[in-house]
Amino acid sequence: MIVSKTQRLTVMLQGLRPALFSLLGWDLVIVVCYKVLHWKWVGSSFVPLGSFGAVLGIIVGFRNSSAYGRWWEARILWGAIVNRSRTFARQVLTTMSPERSATPAEQTEVADAQRELVLHQVAYVHALCHQLRGQDPVPTVVRLIPTEDPAKLAREKNLALKLQTRMSAMLVAARRRGWLDEWQWQALDQSLAGLMDSQGGAERIKNTPMPKQFDFFPRFFVQIYCLMLPIGMVVDLGWYTPLGSTLVGFLFLALEKIGRDLEDPFENRIHDVSTTAIATTIEINLRQLLGETELPPPAQPVDGILW
Amino acid sequence: MIVSKTQRLTVMLQGLRPALFSLLGWDLVIVVCYKVLHWKWVGSSFVPLGSFGAVLGIIVGFRNSSAYGRWWEARILWGAIVNRSRTFARQVLTTMSPERSATPAEQTEVADAQRELVLHQVAYVHALCHQLRGQDPVPTVVRLIPTEDPAKLAREKNLALKLQTRMSAMLVAARRRGWLDEWQWQALDQSLAGLMDSQGGAERIKNTPMPKQFDFFPRFFVQIYCLMLPIGMVVDLGWYTPLGSTLVGFLFLALEKIGRDLEDPFENRIHDVSTTAIATTIEINLRQLLGETELPPPAQPVDGILW
Amino acid sequence: MIVSKTQRLTVMLQGLRPALFSLLGWDLVIVVCYKVLHWKWVGSSFVPLGSFGAVLGIIVGFRNSSAYGRWWEARILWGAIVNRSRTFARQVLTTMSPERSATPAEQTEVADAQRELVLHQVAYVHALCHQLRGQDPVPTVVRLIPTEDPAKLAREKNLALKLQTRMSAMLVAARRRGWLDEWQWQALDQSLAGLMDSQGGAERIKNTPMPKQFDFFPRFFVQIYCLMLPIGMVVDLGWYTPLGSTLVGFLFLALEKIGRDLEDPFENRIHDVSTTAIATTIEINLRQLLGETELPPPAQPVDGILW
Amino acid sequence: MIVSKTQRLTVMLQGLRPALFSLLGWDLVIVVCYKVLHWKWVGSSFVPLGSFGAVLGIIVGFRNSSAYGRWWEARILWGAIVNRSRTFARQVLTTMSPERSATPAEQTEVADAQRELVLHQVAYVHALCHQLRGQDPVPTVVRLIPTEDPAKLAREKNLALKLQTRMSAMLVAARRRGWLDEWQWQALDQSLAGLMDSQGGAERIKNTPMPKQFDFFPRFFVQIYCLMLPIGMVVDLGWYTPLGSTLVGFLFLALEKIGRDLEDPFENRIHDVSTTAIATTIEINLRQLLGETELPPPAQPVDGILW
Amino acid sequence: MIVSKTQRLTVMLQGLRPALFSLLGWDLVIVVCYKVLHWKWVGSSFVPLGSFGAVLGIIVGFRNSSAYGRWWEARILWGAIVNRSRTFARQVLTTMSPERSATPAEQTEVADAQRELVLHQVAYVHALCHQLRGQDPVPTVVRLIPTEDPAKLAREKNLALKLQTRMSAMLVAARRRGWLDEWQWQALDQSLAGLMDSQGGAERIKNTPMPKQFDFFPRFFVQIYCLMLPIGMVVDLGWYTPLGSTLVGFLFLALEKIGRDLEDPFENRIHDVSTTAIATTIEINLRQLLGETELPPPAQPVDGILW
Known part of the structure; x- marks a missing residue:
């Protein structure tokens, strides 16, 4: 069980860093394709980020409350x-x-x-x-x-x-x-x-x-959502896309990870019950x-x- | 109870495949009608996918938490x-x-x-x-x-x-x-x-x-929602419609199935309590x-x- | 308690039919006024269907989970x-x-x-x-x-x-x-x-x-919402209004009815505990x-x- | 405990009337300023009614479920x-x-x-x-x-x-x-x-x-929301503003009141446990x-x- | 435990004031940059305030219900x-x-x-x-x-x-x-x-x-959200930005604080169980x-x- 009151961000980000850097890389790829190479087809402001995000929030929220x-x-x-x-x-x-x-x-x-x-x-x-x-x-x-x-x-x-x-x-x-x-x-x-x-x-x-479904689908859909994020944002946000996309993606990745950390409390990990x-x-x-x-x-x- | 840690996607998709392929077929029908045959009336960007999806998320979410x-x-x-x-x-x-x-x-x-x-x-x-x-x-x-x-x-x-x-x-x-x-x-x-x-x-x-209502209405409305998805998306997404519609439909179909799998735990199925x-x-x-x-x-x- | 596995839709719609037909009639009145009589003032695409629907979903969802x-x-x-x-x-x-x-x-x-x-x-x-x-x-x-x-x-x-x-x-x-x-x-x-x-x-x-409030307000607001549906949709959907409005209205009417059916389990009705x-x-x-x-x-x- | 099956609306509105009439008055003030006096600055269609309303729904919904x-x-x-x-x-x-x-x-x-x-x-x-x-x-x-x-x-x-x-x-x-x-x-x-x-x-x-916070903040934010409603609606709805604003405001005021009525069940009021x-x-x-x-x-x- | 019925707003705002004033200051900085210095790049109406806010509401709402x-x-x-x-x-x-x-x-x-x-x-x-x-x-x-x-x-x-x-x-x-x-x-x-x-x-x-994650992430994301609020609002709201941003930010800050106050009931603070x-x-x-x-x-x- 984490009890330290300092160095929080560092501990909290443990395990999230690889996903965050992958997301940032993907954002950069998309924005470069769109703004530098002018491949206009990589972006579309009609990707249904809103509904997808809301329902994803419900799924992950429910998993977290069970965990x-x-x-x-x-x-x-x-x-x-x-x-x-x-x-x-x-x-x-x-x-x-x-x-x-x-x-x-x-x-x-x-x-x-x-x-x-x-x-x-x-x-x-x-x-x-x-x-x-x-x-x-x-x-x-x-x-x-x-x-x-x-x-x-x-x-x-x-x-x-x-x-x-x-x-x-x-x-x-x-x-x-x-x-x-x-x-x-x-x-x-x-x-x-x-x-x-x-x-x-x-x-x-x-x-x-x-149930494995509660483990698999939230992660799977959060990953798909993160893939779609820069595609849906690049038309409107342009060069700001990596910032916007990483922030929103971070929110979902963190939300998904909170539940994953808590669901097994006797695994000899830092999130165990002490x-x-x-x-x-x-x-x-x-x-x-x-x-x-x-x-x-x-x-x-x-x-x-x-x- | 599923405990395998590998081959996940295959097991998870069991039972979802027919629905996913039907949805994909329907998406293709709509997009071909709209883009090839130019039947403009099959698409409308005003289909209320957003509100319908949010309320559907609430219904299915509640069924799942009960299940x-x-x-x-x-x-x-x-x-x-x-x-x-x-x-x-x-x-x-x-x-x-x-x-x-x-x-x-x-x-x-x-x-x-x-x-x-x-x-x-x-x-x-x-x-x-x-x-x-x-x-x-x-x-x-x-x-x-x-x-x-x-x-x-x-x-x-x-x-x-x-x-x-x-x-x-x-x-x-x-x-x-x-x-x-x-x-x-x-x-x-x-x-x-x-x-x-x-x-x-x-x-x-x-x-x-x-209660049978909890079983019937979520499936019924998810099916209706999937029917509406390509109609509501084809105007904006064009040829990308099958991708977008299938992803969103997949989310709802998976959500609906998670609950259905868990609700009866003594039925001699793979989702039983062991x-x-x-x-x-x-x-x-x-x-x-x-x-x-x-x-x-x-x-x-x-x-x-x-x- | 309903246990039949066939004839589902018929049983499920019991009690919903009058409301659905009234809604359809109202939709037709609005669309005729707007498209045939050209009374433009009966429609407004700014009716806040979205927020109203989301909050209504929360109210009815909570009533249902209590029921x-x-x-x-x-x-x-x-x-x-x-x-x-x-x-x-x-x-x-x-x-x-x-x-x-x-x-x-x-x-x-x-x-x-x-x-x-x-x-x-x-x-x-x-x-x-x-x-x-x-x-x-x-x-x-x-x-x-x-x-x-x-x-x-x-x-x-x-x-x-x-x-x-x-x-x-x-x-x-x-x-x-x-x-x-x-x-x-x-x-x-x-x-x-x-x-x-x-x-x-x-x-x-x-x-x-x-509590009577939980009974009264969900039904009251669902009815108001159904009255507003065609008004808010007719400008964008035109002749499709009855279809769109009835589908969305059906969702809310069904949601409202699920809770009403379950809340009293000893009333000698088909939804009783057996x-x-x-x-x-x-x-x-x-x-x-x-x-x-x-x-x-x-x-x-x-x-x-x-x- | 209210058990009467008739005269419902009258009993239900007890205590809501002053708030509803105040809201209606405020709506009229705004719409007169905007449409008659042409004070265009009193209206803005960018007031974030949507997000505010959704989060407010979550807060009040949670208070109600606790109550x-x-x-x-x-x-x-x-x-x-x-x-x-x-x-x-x-x-x-x-x-x-x-x-x-x-x-x-x-x-x-x-x-x-x-x-x-x-x-x-x-x-x-x-x-x-x-x-x-x-x-x-x-x-x-x-x-x-x-x-x-x-x-x-x-x-x-x-x-x-x-x-x-x-x-x-x-x-x-x-x-x-x-x-x-x-x-x-x-x-x-x-x-x-x-x-x-x-x-x-x-x-x-x-x-x-x-906790007093659960009492204070929902009422406070519902009041603020009601103040913002006509401001955010008047540009689009014009003379219909009082109707739209009062309906949406009624929803939130009723929602807030349901919880307030139930939270104290031994106070010698009509909502007491009998x-x-x-x-x-x-x-x-x-x-x-x-x-x-x-x-x-x-x-x-x-x-x-x-x- | 707070029991006073008067002087409510003052007590309620205890601990919220620094955050509210910081937010107001930040709002003023942004609006001055945008409207006086004409640094158009500080504002963007495409910042995804809506989805971010809804998911944030779910996270904080869940934390609060646990607290x-x-x-x-x-x-x-x-x-x-x-x-x-x-x-x-x-x-x-x-x-x-x-x-x-x-x-x-x-x-x-x-x-x-x-x-x-x-x-x-x-x-x-x-x-x-x-x-x-x-x-x-x-x-x-x-x-x-x-x-x-x-x-x-x-x-x-x-x-x-x-x-x-x-x-x-x-x-x-x-x-x-x-x-x-x-x-x-x-x-x-x-x-x-x-x-x-x-x-x-x-x-x-x-x-x-x-769990520290429930403490850390809600506060962290609320702060990020408050930073984004004026950026996303300034294009549309102009000089009204501080008002709109502070109201919405206040809602989230209050929501976050309600949970934080209740989560530890034996800490010799005013929110303790008495x-x-x-x-x-x-x-x-x-x-x-x-x-x-x-x-x-x-x-x-x-x-x-x-x-």
Whole structure:
């Protein structure tokens, strides 16, 4: 996610430059043909730039609003992961407790189990963040749960799902030992189900691209429109054609690119939802609830990009 | 669902070609009449192409946004089926357990019941996928639950509903034997209710087409607009008319087709939501939770189409 | 709901014909005045058809998207009634059971109570369908529950609500006799509350029309626009005016009608949500769950209309 | 809420007349200056009415869709109040009951408590309706619960909240006496929490107007546009200017007014959501559930307005 | 949030003035060059102001609707905080009670615990309000809970989360002492989870700005459009150019600013959601439920701004 407040134009133009220069070149070709070589047939002021542009605006506008919808839904799903991780940790830490007659040894056991559950939740979040972006989640999980065997983890097709199933088994065990009553178990189980809903939603966005038509036609028609622009303008604007055509073309190219950038929010690109930063925030919050004081630093933007 | 990244234009034009060639032919007829036969009355630069086009853009744009809404809702419903299937399997595998004093024989019985429930869930998902597309769900169900009698299954009007009712009865039986307590039963029952909500939503989209007006008028007016295009352009564009008219007509025809493709997502066409692939993913996830290692391969695109 | 695939234009034009013929007549009057009587003042090429049309398109487009929203919400609410009816029946049939020590007589009693509850649910759905459309629900209810006294039912202002209250009392009684435990009662009670939410939503759409302004102004301005069309076109189009004006006017009249048709989905008109067909589907599903084999036939379209 | 089907134009024009007459006067001034006094400088056919109008349409259209969203959300919230009131009454009447060994005196006590709870719910709905509109809720509450002290009620800042807190205490008391078990108490408590959500939603809409910019700029720019209309039209339309300008201006003024009317649905104006009628419907439904036969008459429209 | 009804234009123009004066200056430069210096090349009536403006309207309109969506979602989240705070307090005050055999001392203890929980909830809301706006929440929290150590509070990275965790522990303690049963504890725990969802939603809006492209391109293209306005108008409008250009430019600048103002609702600016006022309302409601009579005054607008 771009967060830098300076050097804006440079970052914004990333990826637009080749198209802009091609358009400028094409404009110059047309204007030279018309004004220098006097090939009058290359220009026609009747090219229906107006209607074409308006309908193109509607198509691209709709694509963009859908793309923004996907991006914002991705962010909402990760926001829900934040909320539910916190609620899960709060519930584990306040409700899980040994029975009154427990020995000190059992009390330590409960504390260990609480800590393990919360760290598993942190590992779950990091694993989900990595596997959505197609990165290897194993190193981070091993950092948080050092007792894990990396080779075994690597065999899992959906490591986050595996971690959650293990947490579910830990909760059932805790309940059998009397550390949780039925009500508390139910509240924790619902938190896990809610996390699975958010995970599934994020995987849905990842695995279902926008219909290809929404990707193909806007770009195709914007390119055709840019080809027509100098042809339709050169009769009236003459030598000003490159300026006018590039400005209008820039508007459409930028509009088309805004949507394209946002439509896939988990692709390890600069326009991603900043899931690494969110996962780090969750780790800080949950470690602080555990009473730790050596917290990882919050994620910082790198070159104006927050990952 | 189209996923291929190459050969795009060819796939995209599927179904548009006849309309484009008819339009081109009509353009040529008009331009020949006007320029060769000098029938001046076939052209008029006052045909209100502009306003007609803008309002047509609004109509078709609205149809498309509704059609995309149906398609995306269908995908969300199947996403919810993924989440709830996983949560259901996780709950069955971690919470269902014999009482402490159980004999080894009973422990085997519990494990068998767990496996049967999870496989029923896989069969439920495949059955729903097939019956939505109007395919015969029986072979897949028999593959997963070999003890079933195909003839009996074929008599069911809604096989998925039947499978779920049977799972519900299995859960009640498990509870009577003490393998589930009330809380766990409730959590599983809610998962079943949630799956029925998703099934009902998918059936609603399948059984309720877009209002016919939304289907009929956009196509009708786009056709009229294409008929008017060369008439309105030939005076100004002359021999360029076929080019200009076909480009603008292409824009509207493509716009109209995008919506038509998406509005019915369970019709066994290339624009369907890829429910077979989703059902296969669920089968892989659930079999891995069961501890199986011989997993079916993930669904692969065929000729760029993921079914 | 229109489902026929043939004879489209005829059905679609229903209700539009008077307006189209009036418009054509008005066009002819104007063109005769202008071209035959040479009353030049009836035409002016400066009538602002363009801006007026664009803004009108925005108004009508917005009305239509709201109307479609109402129609689709009505369909979603009835879809939820399908889901919840099935879940209710599944829960009644699998969870309600006599205690282990029950006599055969009591077992028969339980089976009767189950059957009665499921039939009440079918009656509830049919009653809701009829009372939303302003039809008399009593005959259908008496068909399903023959022990009812029609005269008494006719006194109820909201028969569906009454039926549900009675089902609620039956559930409480079943619980007192030990046929349901608390958990099962709660699940069933939540299903009833969910059905009441859907009923209330449908009644809300029925009782709250679109704000009258949204109804009045689009029609009013479309009529004014149609009056202006030939005046603004006759100077340029001459004898072609009736053709051009009728086509553009048709576009707006159709656009306006699409919204008007959809905005009230429970009015016993051909554009209604097909609640009778949905209620019949529920009856088939629930009777099949009861193990009946003599099922009512699914609702069939009559003259291309599914009621 | 306007429900009359006749006298439409008169009601619709309420509040628009002053603006329309001002516009007509201004049109006449301009046309007289231009055609009679020959002040040619008052007219210019290059005033950019087209682009200004299109963008203005987008602004006002967006404001209107937000305003309609507020109005419809208000109606949905009141619809939820209907559903939840009915569910609350159904639950009170079917689940609350004395223990089996209860004396006849206690049975009467339970019946009284049921009746009191349902009447409190009716009073709650009426109180909410009045306090949202800034009216005094005390008389209606006293009508329904005659034992109340009006002076004490008048001191409450949020009477509906107070009534609900008292109902909550009554439920806890009923539970202590064994008239409700935990499950039933929970279901009733959730109904109260749901009612509080709806109340809070309605108060949110009441207390948070649309951002003032959305109110100010549309009206401001529509006024400017109306000032420019005759200036831009007089050169081409001459003496027809007042007609053309007033028609186009009427379109924008009406468009602007539609949104303004709907944006605040609890202001005791003719465009309000008809909360009094809804509250009366709830009273009728709940009294009928109580078995009463002397029901208040349903709310009737007064001069075409349903309050 | 702006609530003043007078001095509107002045407040509305805040922040727009520099841009308007720059535009006016530029207009004058162009018109002087064209009309006085006769540099004919500075004007061209073929600048495509129309298409550029329409597409720009679509871009900015979409940005605005997203920005309004963020603002209104922020308001809905705070509305949910109001509802849940009230429900939490209602539940604490009516359900928490000592066992029947409690000593008077214990009864006082319960009352103290109730009061402490409700005040913690008030502190939680104020803390969230302050930390969202980047203000120091410690003084307000210390005002409400005087026993707190300010230095210790200041070390918390997320004070609201900390306060809620402490409330959660207080509820678990209350339950251990028998003041709450499991059902009541569950209802209260769900209220806390709901509050955490609202907090997380507000933090999501705070921490995730609109994609920078939506911020950058609308402003950039509006500026370019304003530069082109007098160039495109001067040929036709002559000395009227500054008037026409400024009016059209004002429309776009205002449109762009409306969205920019709303997109970040927790920035301590005049366009913020009025969270301080909402927090004060919650404090008044909850203190009145506690039976207090010395209530803080409701928040009043300062210079027409409600914070």
